[in-house]
Amino acid sequence: MIKVEGLTKRYARNVAVDNISFEVGKGQIVGFLGPNGAGKTTTMRVLTCFLPPTSGTAEVAGYDVVQQPMEVKKRIGYLPETPPLYPDMEVAEYVEFVGKLKGMPTGDLAAKVADACERCHITDVRKKLIAKLSKGYKQRVGLAAAIVHNPDVLVLDEPTAGLDPEQRRETLSLIRQLAGDHTVILSTHILPEVEQTCEQVIIISKGQLKAIDTMANLDRRLRGAEIIQVEVEARQGTLGRDTVQQRLEQVAGVQRVTFREAKGQRLAFDVEGTSGQNIQPDLARTVVAADWNLVELHAAGLGLEEIYLQLTGAGAPANQGGAQ
Amino acid sequence: MNPRNTWIICQKELKGYFASPIAYGLMAFFALICGYFFYAAVGWFVFQSTQQMMMRGGAMPMDVADYVVRPVMGNVSVIGLFLIPMITMRLFAEEKRAGTMELLATSPVRDTEIVVGKWLAAVILYLAMLGIAALNLAILFLYSKPEVMPILISFLGLALQGAGLLALGAFISNLTRNQIIAGAGTFAICLLLWVIGWTSEYEQTTFSKVLAYISVTTHFENFAKGVLDTKDVIFYLSVIFFGLFLTVRSMESLRWRA
Numbered sequence: 001m002i003k004v005e006g007l008t009k010r011y012a013r014n015v016a017v018d019n020i021s022f023e024v025g026k027g028q029i030v031g032f033l034g035p036n037g038a039g040k041t042t043t044m045r046v047l048t049c050f051l052p053p054t055s056g057t058a059e060v061a062g063y064d065v066v067q068q069p070m071e072v073k074k075r076i077g078y079l080p081e082t083p084p085l086y087p088d089m090e091v092a093e094y095v096e097f098v099g100k101l102k103g104m105p106t107g108d109l110a111a112k113v114a115d116a117c118e119r120c121h122i123t124d125v126r127k128k129l130i131a132k133l134s135k136g137y138k139q140r141v142g143l144a145a146a147i148v149h150n151p152d153v154l155v156l157d158e159p160t161a162g163l164d165p166e167q168r169r170e171t172l173s174l175i176r177q178l179a180g181d182h183t184v185i186l187s188t189h190i191l192p193e194v195e196q197t198c199e200q201v202i203i204i205s206k207g208q209l210k211a212i213d214t215m216a217n218l219d220r221r222l223r224g225a226e227i228i229q230v231e232v233e234a235r236q237g238t239l240g241r242d243t244v245q246q247r248l249e250q251v252a253g254v255q256r257v258t259f260r261e262a263k264g265q266r267l268a269f270d271v272e273g274t275s276g277q278n279i280q281p282d283l284a285r286t287v288v289a290a291d292w293n294l295v296e297l298h299a300a301g302l303g304l305e306e307i308y309l310q311l312t313g314a315g316a317p318a319n320q321g322g323a324q
Numbered sequence: 325m326n327p328r329n330t331w332i333i334c335q336k337e338l339k340g341y342f343a344s345p346i347a348y349g350l351m352a353f354f355a356l357i358c359g360y361f362f363y364a365a366v367g368w369f370v371f372q373s374t375q376q377m378m379m380r381g382g383a384m385p386m387d388v389a390d391y392v393v394r395p396v397m398g399n400v401s402v403i404g405l406f407l408i409p410m411i412t413m414r415l416f417a418e419e420k421r422a423g424t425m426e427l428l429a430t431s432p433v434r435d436t437e438i439v440v441g442k443w444l445a446a447v448i449l450y451l452a453m454l455g456i457a458a459l460n461l462a463i464l465f466l467y468s469k470p471e472v473m474p475i476l477i478s479f480l481g482l483a484l485q486g487a488g489l490l491a492l493g494a495f496i497s498n499l500t501r502n503q504i505i506a507g508a509g510t511f512a513i514c515l516l517l518w519v520i521g522w523t524s525e526y527e528q529t530t531f532s533k534v535l536a537y538i539s540v541t542t543h544f545e546n547f548a549k550g551v552l553d554t555k556d557v558i559f560y561l562s563v564i565f566f567g568l569f570l571t572v573r574s575m576e577s578l579r580w581r582a
């Protein structure tokens with residue numbers, strides 16, 4: 001649905017987007033991540049035909065953004081970083097105006113407008129002047145306008161910025177509903193949102209593509225060998241640190257055991273297993289068999305946040321996988 | 325160019341004008357000043373004719389067109405120059421500042437449709453203002469029988485002059501994201517195009533003839549006299565075309581550089 005090849009966008013002096021390529025299949029939700037100034041907005045502006053690429057090509061819904069911009073624009077719904085609203089219009093009037101701009105037939109326009117308002121929870125303010133809405137409501141109006149013509153591709157630049165937690169959850173679930181017959185690309189700085197919503201993640205930093213993968217793969221690739229955190233406690237008296245360590249090392253599949261900390265009577269260890277082998281049940285059984293209390297046992301996978309920081313941070317490896 | 329899209333843009337722009345106090349303010353001001361000119365011109369006319377009556381002992385037929393219509397239209401044309409920047413300044417500058425240009429530019433409408441739609445809305449507002457001026461002149465018909473044709477022709481002239489300047493104003497508004505700069509720039513251009521013809525009144529050099537040709541107001545003089553000259557019509561039509569053409573081109577090039 002979206003196909004970007006060797007896309008570069010240069011402003012007068014600096015390169016905002018540097019030779020990035022990626023593809024997004026139909027019906028997918030893709031999270032677009034990167035620090036401030038990474039080039040997310042710029043990429044989205046190229047996809048929506050607002051800016052022409054300096055070099056490289058971008059295709060949306062099978063049409064080239066430079067060759068056939070009209071066809072692309074018809075099939076795209078775009079929510080820019082600052083919602084493009086006219087303060088002196090009423091909410092429903094604005095959504096209707098955008099619908100008309102998108103070339104919707106007048107026949108069922110009113111019904112479609114009402115539907116979009118309903119989905120974005122702005123029906124109760126539809127007669128209000130946009131100037132008088134709060135920031136979050138303005139954001140919702142922008143979103144309603146972006147989906148009113150039922151576009152094939154939705155490009156959302158920080159769609160949840162300024163929303164309250166309740167509304168943020170509803171917006172994300174709306175986006176999830178929309179995926180399926182719509183392809184969605186959304187940028188955000190709130191990582192848990194991506195973990196909840198997106199099937200695929202694109203991480204860029206300083207204009208360069210750092211990673212593109214599914215959530216699950218990213219997680220696996222960066223985690224390497226699985227680390228399991230174990231916390232034990234003696235039933236009575238104190239527990240020798242070395243005794244426990246030796247016992248844990250004897251469990252099948254364990255590569256290394258490192259002592260982490262002592263929390264009063266409790267001892268915490270990081271156990272590194274062989275990848276692909278589930279050592280958790282054996283660890284649990286060993287501890288219980290030794291007649292200790294098993295206080296905690298869980299796999300410490302890297303969250304998206306760690307992955308993100310690793311890839312975009314100063315000490316990031318030059319290229320982790322990169323484009324595929 | 326798709327007329328439906330042009331109309332959608334134009335309608336939105338008109339609503340914008342009438343949703344804010346701009347349109348009403350401009351129209352009220354225009355009505356006031358036209359009313360004053362009209363009052364002054366009629367007063368002058370009455371004064372002159374009574375004087376003639378007293379001196380010669382009988383009324384000479386004086387032409388209402390010469391004494392009332394022409395001066396009023398001349399003044400209205402100059403006032404128009406001052407009001408045009410106020411009509412066009414927000415046209416594009418405001419969309420750029422507020423980021424709504426991003427909506428228009430990513431919707432399936434052509435630059436030409438956006439430009440013509442916006443210009444058309446400005447022309448409609450301007451014509452509404454002329455309509456108010458016309459109401460004043462309509463009073464003349466209650467008391468006398470002035471010739472209709474010259475009046476219509478001078479209105480046509482006003483409309484054409486306004487439409488041309490509005491197109492130039494649209495272009496200037498498209499060069500900046502600051503309304504004030506757009507307004508001041510357009511005002512400067514209007515002023516320049518007005519005074520530029522003055523030298524031709526006493527000079528006959530080619531240079532001053534060229535200047536007089538460029539001056540939008542010299543072309544209006546014939547219209548004010550009730551003379552319809554195709555040369556003048558063509559001049560105004562080319563100003564309109566030129567202004568709109570520049571605006572469309574600047575939409576494209578500004579986007580490329582954005």
Ligand SMILES: Nc1ncnc2c1ncn2[C@@H]1O[C@H](COP(=O)(O)OP(=O)(O)OP(=O)(O)O)[C@@H](O)[C@H]1O
Nearest residue numbers: 011012016034035036037038039040041042043582
């Ligand atoms: N109109 C412009 N002219 C010149 N440079 C620009 C322009 N817009 C963006 N840039 C530059 O391009 C780079 C990428 O900006 P962009 O807005 O795409 O970042 P972003 O990933 O959206 O950041 P954020 O998370 O802050 O929204 C930045 O270095 C920025 O300074």
Ligand SMILES: [Mg+2]
Nearest residue numbers: 040041042081
């Ligand atoms: Mg951005």
